Amino acid sequence: MDALLMQHLLNWLVLGSIYTLIALGFSLLFGVLNVIHFSHGDVAMVGPFIALAIVQAVTAMAMPLGASAALLVAILAAMAAIGLLGVLLDWLVIRRFRTSPAMMALVATVALGTVIREMIRTLYPQGSNPKPFPAIATGVIQIGDVVIPVFSLIVIGVSVAMVAALFALISHTPVGVRIRAVAEDLSIARLMAVRPDRIFAVTFFIASAVGAIGAVFFVSHAGVVRFDFGIQLGLIGFSAAVIGGLGSMNGAILGSLLIAGVDVLVQVLVPDGASYRLVFIFMLTILVLVFKPSGMLGKPVFEKV
Amino acid sequence: MSHPLLEVRGLSIRFGGLVAVAEVDLTLNHSEVVCIIGPNGAGKSTLFNLISGIYRPTHGSMKLEGKDITGWPAHRIAAAGIARTFQSSRLFNDLTLLDNVLIGMHTRTRSGVFDALLRPATARAELEAAAARAGELLHAVSPQLHARRHTLAGALPQADRRRLEIVRALASEPRVIMLDEPSSGMDDRDTDGLMADVRRVMAERPGLSFLIIEHDMRLVAALPDRVAVIDYGRKIADGDFSQVRLMPRVQEAYLGQKAAHHA
Amino acid sequence: MSQTGIHVEAPVERSGTSLDASIVVAVELGSAVLLGAFLLSEQTAIVVLLLAVMGAIFGLLQWRPAFEERIVAAFHDQQQLAIALGAVIVMVYPFFMQGSSYALHLLIVAQLYAVLALALNFQLGSANIPNFATGASYGIGAYTSALLAINFGVSFWLTLPVAAVVATIFGFLLGFPSMRTKDSYLALVTIAFGIVVHQLLNNFSWTGGANGLVGIPAPSLFGHSFTRPIEVLGFRLPSQANFYYLSAALVGLSIIAARRLHNSRVGLAWNALRADPLAARCQGIDIVWYKMLAFGVDAFLAAFAGTIYAFYVSYISPDNFTFLVSVTIMTMVIVGGMDNTLGVIIGAFLLTMLPEKLRIFSDYRLLFVGVVVILFLILRPQGLFPQRARNYGAHR
Numbered sequence: 001m002d003a004l005l006m007q008h009l010l011n012w013l014v015l016g017s018i019y020t021l022i023a024l025g026f027s028l029l030f031g032v033l034n035v036i037h038f039s040h041g042d043v044a045m046v047g048p049f050i051a052l053a054i055v056q057a058v059t060a061m062a063m064p065l066g067a068s069a070a071l072l073v074a075i076l077a078a079m080a081a082i083g084l085l086g087v088l089l090d091w092l093v094i095r096r097f098r099t100s101p102a103m104m105a106l107v108a109t110v111a112l113g114t115v116i117r118e119m120i121r122t123l124y125p126q127g128s129n130p131k132p133f134p135a136i137a138t139g140v141i142q143i144g145d146v147v148i149p150v151f152s153l154i155v156i157g158v159s160v161a162m163v164a165a166l167f168a169l170i171s172h173t174p175v176g177v178r179i180r181a182v183a184e185d186l187s188i189a190r191l192m193a194v195r196p197d198r199i200f201a202v203t204f205f206i207a208s209a210v211g212a213i214g215a216v217f218f219v220s221h222a223g224v225v226r227f228d229f230g231i232q233l234g235l236i237g238f239s240a241a242v243i244g245g246l247g248s249m250n251g252a253i254l255g256s257l258l259i260a261g262v263d264v265l266v267q268v269l270v271p272d273g274a275s276y277r278l279v280f281i282f283m284l285t286i287l288v289l290v291f292k293p294s295g296m297l298g299k300p301v302f303e304k305v
Numbered sequence: 306m307s308h309p310l311l312e313v314r315g316l317s318i319r320f321g322g323l324v325a326v327a328e329v330d331l332t333l334n335h336s337e338v339v340c341i342i343g344p345n346g347a348g349k350s351t352l353f354n355l356i357s358g359i360y361r362p363t364h365g366s367m368k369l370e371g372k373d374i375t376g377w378p379a380h381r382i383a384a385a386g387i388a389r390t391f392q393s394s395r396l397f398n399d400l401t402l403l404d405n406v407l408i409g410m411h412t413r414t415r416s417g418v419f420d421a422l423l424r425p426a427t428a429r430a431e432l433e434a435a436a437a438r439a440g441e442l443l444h445a446v447s448p449q450l451h452a453r454r455h456t457l458a459g460a461l462p463q464a465d466r467r468r469l470e471i472v473r474a475l476a477s478e479p480r481v482i483m484l485d486e487p488s489s490g491m492d493d494r495d496t497d498g499l500m501a502d503v504r505r506v507m508a509e510r511p512g513l514s515f516l517i518i519e520h521d522m523r524l525v526a527a528l529p530d531r532v533a534v535i536d537y538g539r540k541i542a543d544g545d546f547s548q549v550r551l552m553p554r555v556q557e558a559y560l561g562q563k564a565a566h567h568a
Numbered sequence: 569m570s571q572t573g574i575h576v577e578a579p580v581e582r583s584g585t586s587l588d589a590s591i592v593v594a595v596e597l598g599s600a601v602l603l604g605a606f607l608l609s610e611q612t613a614i615v616v617l618l619l620a621v622m623g624a625i626f627g628l629l630q631w632r633p634a635f636e637e638r639i640v641a642a643f644h645d646q647q648q649l650a651i652a653l654g655a656v657i658v659m660v661y662p663f664f665m666q667g668s669s670y671a672l673h674l675l676i677v678a679q680l681y682a683v684l685a686l687a688l689n690f691q692l693g694s695a696n697i698p699n700f701a702t703g704a705s706y707g708i709g710a711y712t713s714a715l716l717a718i719n720f721g722v723s724f725w726l727t728l729p730v731a732a733v734v735a736t737i738f739g740f741l742l743g744f745p746s747m748r749t750k751d752s753y754l755a756l757v758t759i760a761f762g763i764v765v766h767q768l769l770n771n772f773s774w775t776g777g778a779n780g781l782v783g784i785p786a787p788s789l790f791g792h793s794f795t796r797p798i799e800v801l802g803f804r805l806p807s808q809a810n811f812y813y814l815s816a817a818l819v820g821l822s823i824i825a826a827r828r829l830h831n832s833r834v835g836l837a838w839n840a841l842r843a844d845p846l847a848a849r850c851q852g853i854d855i856v857w858y859k860m861l862a863f864g865v866d867a868f869l870a871a872f873a874g875t876i877y878a879f880y881v882s883y884i885s886p887d888n889f890t891f892l893v894s895v896t897i898m899t900m901v902i903v904g905g906m907d908n909t910l911g912v913i914i915g916a917f918l919l920t921m922l923p924e925k926l927r928i929f930s931d932y933r934l935l936f937v938g939v940v941v942i943l944f945l946i947l948r949p950q951g952l953f954p955q956r957a958r959n960y961g962a963h964r
Binding site for chain 3: 103231282
Binding site for chain 3: 357358359378379380381383384388389391395396397398399400401403404407408409411412414415416417418420421422425428429431432455457473477
């Protein structure tokens, strides 16, 4: 296969994977809690910063861990931490808007995103400056004259694994059943002795942790991290989820692949494409929303009159 | 009058695989009161939603005074002269009673954005005149409501919410007014009050026709000229209530086949 | 009861007329003094003290709603006095600013944001349409007028209407998807539009790209250039005063527009749309048209503010008109009071001046704004000054 084409394909899959990890969070949170968590991207972006801090702490303490092992530990720890952060934010802020009009919850989570970003910027040493993020893997695999970066394989592989695990969790575990019950009908679920608070917490944990790894992949791919990367990543992830149909996990995947496809195509086909990628991505989002307001796989909501 | 006021032919709507209303024919004449009855979930409210333009029918036609209004959006149908209330009284809760009625007059007033901005005196005068009429309307139906016209609609008790919604519907000077289960949640006394209100409105507006969805058989027996029975989205009977209620098919619909046999 | 059955209050011999007048004068002069002290104070301690005073006054009004009602009634009765006195205060205000161009600068920025907040209020406050693209309309207005002035030498006064029209067209374009999308999806569409506009401004070379446009010529009126100080009766005002009066005039126009639209059939339709779109449709309200109208009016006003801003600072770049700017404007509306003209203006002034005055917190400005919004949404979602019910000539 043409080496260049392979490179583009890989790029598409890598970006698609990253966006999927974020979009899944949005869809999950909307499906189960009926909340549009606008700050999801910013919450996820705290992950790389925590990972960075841990790596630096480990290096400073000169522990007998190789660089890769240290990074791995840092990333895993960051995932757990962000999962907990998500739960904390729900408890502090988001749950107070469960019964509010959608608009208020929306503005509140937008503001929450700002707060998180600013806290990163002010609390992390020299937070305003971009920080280099270590590459997760630098090697390549060569098949014929096709060069495949190990990093791409890791991203795609881990993402597929996470998505599969998530699907398995939702479909085949008791917790998953409860999550689906709550997503489908909260009042009935309550009657069936499901504790919604617990399910909400679990959902936030999963969504945030998965988002964190998406953010880590994103910054590793980019090589740097900045406190406000969460805005863009969050918006793209949200757009992907919306295009696919909020609440639909398949939709999140579909939307992410679509957006990643546009992203790559624009960079390849349009002169000076890198500057215009956001324009095309968001124009696509607008177009889809105009013609299919509930997204491609979303179920149109019938208001009971 | 050659045309019936409202003529519905073969009206149908399906949601995905579910046929909610199928081939309904309905005729409403001037100054007529027709009650739509039928078991729960039969499609009565859906029929209302079709007629008022909230849903677009998949088949069939609707004519108002001979004019084809099939598929018209809700706001055009309201402007054409069909007003309605909702089963759950959809009032504008954070606005005053007077504002609610004023909004009901939207189709009878004209000032647009340029009038409001560039000819404020004229726009204001029109609004104040409308407010005066709205006040009169309120007072005619209920002096108590009129006294509270500057309070927020959200604070009203149930029976008053219904009344306000009816006043709002009347404010647009409609030809047809559709009431969706106006007596639901009311006790006998409130229902009597409601019937009296409706009768008074009928007397004051001779040309107005009513389409009422109802479950309360006292009301159904006393109020309408005719009754139409809907079951599973189809009209199964149409005529005088005393005759319709004896029809086996109608009894089946309400009571189930076996019970109907015994009835 | 009169013939029509409507209760009309017989004109009461109000010996309170002079009391009403005194109330109006006291409130207006008091506010002017408070604002002035706030603007001119340099020390954080004084600023905090003044904030405490404002907080206490607000608390008092909440604790005894009768006071607020009384003040509102007084203003209603003495409307002409209130307007006349208000105009006088605005006119002479710069003379009391001790020649501080910084104070004037703050006033200008606050006034421009007040206009933006009023513009957004039509959509957000009156019609509950979440528009995160007001910053983009602001920017389109600014860029249109700047480009016309720089490339074609068009005078400031002519660019105003042109910029407004261009931005309004954009507003309608933005409103177009609003036909079928609702709530959060609509918010996303407006955010997406805002980002697209920002990126395009960044990329196109004829808009100056990321560096923006420089050298926007200052306006002039009857030969008096706005870069020259104003000299009246031996007093000398810094050149900012020119823009102060210009933006104050725009605020005045915006207030008039806001009041006229609010107390009209249009305002009622918007409120109905906000409260229950389905019921609104059944009253004959074409919600598509009214949504588009809200977008158009918002863009129109925002463009005026953008034009003045461009000519004031004489340099604009895409980063002046980001999504975060839109969020800030939204905050002003939410904090100040949705669908309340005065509340929205106060929200704009507060959120413009506070971060400037609490200098030590300047790095935490955005953080502060975010936390404030969240707190308000949790504790007082209707804002500082919630919407008031309408009056139709009758006094209560």
